[in-house]
Amino acid sequence: MPAASSTNQGSPAPPVVKKAPEDYDPLLDPPPLPHATVTLIGGMITELDEIQNRVTVKPFAGKQRLHLDFDVRTHVFLDGRPAALRDLQSGQRVYLDTMLDGSKVFAKSIWIRSTPESGNGRGQILRYDSRANTLTVRDEVSAQPVSFRLDSATVIHNGNTSGSVEDLKTGALVAVTFDPKQGRTGVVRDVSLLAEPGSTFTFLGKITFIDLSQKMIAIGNQSDDKDYDIYFDSIPEGVLKELREGSEASISAVFDGTRYVAQKVDMVPTQQNMESK
16 A cells, blocks of 8 residues: 655645455456457447346457457447447447457447448348338348338349349348438348349358358358358368368359358369478
């Protein structure tokens, strides 16, 4: 404990008591956050545990979900204005300042966006209501249904050709461009059909993620610079030996209405692999 300080005039100032880190109760009196590098991430809240003070976020440009801790030291903002932890909800689009606090990843600040910043989205068609001219899509990030309204100015693309509302079939994957409105609905300006159940696609690029327990890999497709999850009924032994993150592959897969299922896999030999053989 530091000694009491005094001035030349008046009574001595009261002693200043500083708590050691071990004196803090992590539930009632959390210690100040350490000075550490802060990293900004953006994503969608997929799970919120208010008992354990944990939030799970799926990054906008990533496959693996991130588990972060928060507490009373976390600053929350809603559309730029101060908010409270109780304003956090599953399905929200957020940006977070994250840092290491011991062995845990801590959310130092959380910015909640109540409306989309951009009018772009991707997902799977759940239904098209021709009477109400409403398209309902399961958003690929939040996995929640989002409804859009079509009007006479909406343009529909089916591959490289013009499409129509007849192409908006349940189960199809689409990309939409829309005018954001208050709430979760908007007017669609452009709909592009990406895949229909039974369609076959060829993906070529580097493997970015492997989950053998689910028989799934993610591949960074060169043609559109996007990541795709590809599932296997079974992984051939010859492919399994060469399967690693960073290796290149050509995969023929069928979209079965819920996911891409590999039909044929060819590992692409690289100069490094050829020299090692």
